[in-house]
Amino acid sequence: MKTNYTLLILIPLLVGCGNDLTQDISLDQNESSTIISPPLNYIEKLEKANSISYDKIINTRGVYITSMCYTQTTDTLTEHVFNPCYSCHTKGKIPNYYNDTNLQKEYNFPAEVMKNPFTNLFKDRSDRVEAITDSTILGYVRESNYFSKEGTITLAMELPKEWKGYRPDCYFNFDEEGFDLDNRGQYTGWRAFRYYPFLGTFWPTNGSTDDVLIRLDTLFTQDENNTFDKEIYKINLAIVEALVKQKEIAFEFSVDEKFYGVDLNSNGLLDTASTISPKVSSYVGLAKLYLKEEKVHLAQGLFPENTEFLHSVRYLDWDEKKDQVALSARIKELRYAKKYTWKTYGQIQRAAQSELWESQALDSSEAQIALFRGNYEEGLNNSIGWVYQGFIEDREGKLRPQTHEETISCMGCHSHLGATTDSTFAFARKFEGTNKDEKEYGWNHWSQKGLKGIKEPKAEYIGHGEQYEYSFYLHNNHSGNEFRNNDEVQSKFFDENGSVKQVLIDALHEDVTELLFPSKARALKLNKGYRVMVEEQSYIYGRDANVKAMEHVYKEVREGSTTGIKKPIVRP
Numbered sequence: 001m002k003t004n005y006t007l008l009i010l011i012p013l014l015v016g017c018g019n020d021l022t023q024d025i026s027l028d029q030n031e032s033s034t035i036i037s038p039p040l041n042y043i044e045k046l047e048k049a050n051s052i053s054y055d056k057i058i059n060t061r062g063v064y065i066t067s068m069c070y071t072q073t074t075d076t077l078t079e080h081v082f083n084p085c086y087s088c089h090t091k092g093k094i095p096n097y098y099n100d101t102n103l104q105k106e107y108n109f110p111a112e113v114m115k116n117p118f119t120n121l122f123k124d125r126s127d128r129v130e131a132i133t134d135s136t137i138l139g140y141v142r143e144s145n146y147f148s149k150e151g152t153i154t155l156a157m158e159l160p161k162e163w164k165g166y167r168p169d170c171y172f173n174f175d176e177e178g179f180d181l182d183n184r185g186q187y188t189g190w191r192a193f194r195y196y197p198f199l200g201t202f203w204p205t206n207g208s209t210d211d212v213l214i215r216l217d218t219l220f221t222q223d224e225n226n227t228f229d230k231e232i233y234k235i236n237l238a239i240v241e242a243l244v245k246q247k248e249i250a251f252e253f254s255v256d257e258k259f260y261g262v263d264l265n266s267n268g269l270l271d272t273a274s275t276i277s278p279k280v281s282s283y284v285g286l287a288k289l290y291l292k293e294e295k296v297h298l299a300q301g302l303f304p305e306n307t308e309f310l311h312s313v314r315y316l317d318w319d320e321k322k323d324q325v326a327l328s329a330r331i332k333e334l335r336y337a338k339k340y341t342w343k344t345y346g347q348i349q350r351a352a353q354s355e356l357w358e359s360q361a362l363d364s365s366e367a368q369i370a371l372f373r374g375n376y377e378e379g380l381n382n383s384i385g386w387v388y389q390g391f392i393e394d395r396e397g398k399l400r401p402q403t404h405e406e407t408i409s410c411m412g413c414h415s416h417l418g419a420t421t422d423s424t425f426a427f428a429r430k431f432e433g434t435n436k437d438e439k440e441y442g443w444n445h446w447s448q449k450g451l452k453g454i455k456e457p458k459a460e461y462i463g464h465g466e467q468y469e470y471s472f473y474l475h476n477n478h479s480g481n482e483f484r485n486n487d488e489v490q491s492k493f494f495d496e497n498g499s500v501k502q503v504l505i506d507a508l509h510e511d512v513t514e515l516l517f518p519s520k521a522r523a524l525k526l527n528k529g530y531r532v533m534v535e536e537q538s539y540i541y542g543r544d545a546n547v548k549a550m551e552h553v554y555k556e557v558r559e560g561s562t563t564g565i566k567k568p569i570v571r572p
Helices: 040-050 126-130 134-141 154-158 230-245 286-292 345-362 404-408 469-477 487-493 502-510 520-536
Strands: 179-181 187-193 209-215 249-256 272-276 308-319 324-339 379-381 386-393 399-401 458-461 465-468
Touching: 040 399, 126 520, 134 308, 134 324, 134 520, 209 324, 230 249, 230 272, 308 520, 324 520, 379 404, 386 404, 458 469, 465 469, 465 502, 469 502, 487 502
Parallel strands: none
Antiparallel strands: 179 187, 187 209, 209 308, 249 272, 308 324, 324 386, 379 386, 386 399, 458 465
């Protein structure tokens, strides 16, 4: 899994919590910005209490390369070759011009990180985990660190008023269509959606539950008179979904195209539309006017300017009535992304080609360490229009801003991967059901409808045709995660000879939770392992919730090492 990132000099940016295109949304490449840090006493207190540094690089700038990329893909005893790499490293769908398929075949890290910097992978926390009782960890994960007892957002109140980054403003209070409402019953703009979890690490069986919400710029929620209109917002979100997925999307109600003056189904007529075509050429409402004035843009495969995502990563709670895992009240991480500027197809393609140009300029194929400009407050820039920022638990379990180095760890997955869609993962995997009573209805939060009973998704692979996506992963990796340390999945789905149990695969086709959900014992054990890491505040050395030391992971990779994978698995 060669991670061949080049030197990226990324522009500084200013991103606040407002989302309105009437503000200046981009900076010129040559323009500099004056950065005013939040009050030092706030940051200094966090540094002292958690033994961290907000500005210094303590471990390495290479933490954007994920810990999973150090996996030993060849079994040293049997010489069997496993391939979890294809889930991320593949040929992108245009306008994703990145093709990192070669990273399935070879390791090629920058010299600085040839020695695995994720030393948490090799820790044995068994003694400390055993000292935590089940009731203690359940009490911990069921206590919210996001809301105060009065229902206010704790972090939003504690951040300095001078804070220029994202200030949490989602209340996780959803109507039947997934729209978030604040304590006054007003729409915040955030809308929850349900999706097929991405392969491997983010399956709940590996230690975390999570959710993702989207918010478009305010102008996408308004009619041409600047008045909020929920129907307009719903139509514009459907338009964005059709564009981003580059496929026709069924709508949950019929739309009178004449009323909006937009041919939504692209049939050449203004009639009644029940689907949105990926060839749609306009938004509706105020956004339609902004598009005509080129103040906002539209293209297949891309989100419009000022699109925001909110991603909460949580512990595994246990629902005794349903006898399954559930979202915890406590949040491990709150991740935020914003598309602060528009990039054309040509600009995105040039960014993808920059790796080749860099290696040619250096006359070397050796990977170079990537540099991401920005800061812990306003986030880091990925060079193709997005900024990423986040919050994480402090030693006491309260949410705090991530340090600069901790934020770097977000950037590898959201920069130059073939598997992403406009730098993101979840929205392209959103459910497409239109009936609110359907299990596959897309516009809900996981707290409203869970994963139980969701059928396994299918995916197309060159040379393999259409495959059940999760089953295909099991066949190629023989485990429920990249590290092959998920003993529960391995013993459940494979016999003692390593052959897959077809009866379990058949059950997986009908219900993804057969694979994705852990037992109560495993869930609580992983919670405890992560809680120990929170007390250590050792995130820069890896965030995986392992209790025992990993076995199938390199402590050091030699130059020129290969994975043993001969034929990469590639999406069309």
